Amino acid sequence: MLLEICANSYQSAKNAQIAGAQRIELCSELSVGGITPSYGLINQVISDLDIETFVLIRPRSGNFCYSEEEFEIIKKNIEICKTIGCHGIVSGVLKPDNTIDLKRTRNLIELSKPLAFTFHRAFDxxxxxxxxxxxxxxxGVDRILTSGQHSKAIDGLETLKDLKQHAxxxxxxxxxSRVSSKNAKYFKxxxxxxxxASASEAMNTESSVYFGSTPQTVSSIKEIKAILKAIADEV
Structure with missing residues (x-):
């Protein structure tokens, strides 16, 4: 079973590689569901690390309906990711009624080729x-990131099983969504x-002062290893 770590920083990406995860989804600002990371972060991860790297292409938090200007930003970020050697794109667009915007999503898939394309949790x-x-x-989407339309994947397990059978x-x-070493085996x-999984823990810093509603987190080597152990094939 493959484990993808939602890495919100260079250190999280590095920890994912050290712990043995097979892939990362690189993003920023997990507290708002993730947005596109900076060019500098993407380039540093691709240059320094060997782990397969998919990048979240989402220009802002909030809904998944985008203006023409925002859609152009999405396309430009995909082009940048292709240029610097990313392995996959994570994105998608909805209409105001929350159905999939087929025209725009098709455009993004075609632009992303030959990279793998994941439709993100807008699906939920x-x-x-x-x-x-x-x-x-x-x-032609390769995969769908989903919690079974629940806030926690474990709560959506029955829906996930039904969707898996359909797919x-x-x-x-x-x-x-909230996948951890405590529940990973249920999905396996x-x-x-x-x-x-993000495998997040609070980052230890010298300062207790921070801006925003939540402190900075980092993907934990210990938790990633625990998830991998929980889903390991029996010998």
Missing amino acids: IVPNPKDAIDQLIDL KNYITLLVG DEGFEELH
């Missing part, structure tokens, strides 16, 4: 997830092939 607010799966299969082997369901036992 679509009104009909099975229809959305069929649409994303037709578009068959045409698209990968990447299970994410149900036959899911990929897990997504």
